[in-house]
Amino acid sequence: MVEHTTVVHGITRNKPHRGGWTEHEPTGRAVVRCTCGLDSGIVAETQAVQIADDHRRTAAEARVVTA
Numbered sequence: 001m002v003e004h005t006t007v008v009h010g011i012t013r014n015k016p017h018r019g020g021w022t023e024h025e026p027t028g029r030a031v032v033r034c035t036c037g038l039d040s041g042i043v044a045e046t047q048a049v050q051i052a053d054d055h056r057r058t059a060a061e062a063r064v065v066t067a
């Protein structure tokens with residue numbers, strides 16, 4: 001049985017500041033990854049959330065069908 005742990009990774013951009021510290025600035029983009037091998041590539045964060053939701057729903061349905 002394939003496990004589905006779907007994670008949305010928000011993508012940040014390193015923004016160096018004077019004084020030697022770095023800010024991780026959100027880019028509004030994200031990647032969806034799942035333990036089943038899903039990798040959405042870089043998409044808008046809102047779309048990433050949608051993809052993750054859809055994937056979880058599809059995975060849940062698949063699990064019911066194969067049970």
Ligand SMILES: [Zn+2]
Nearest residue numbers: 004034036038
């Ligand atoms: Zn999956």
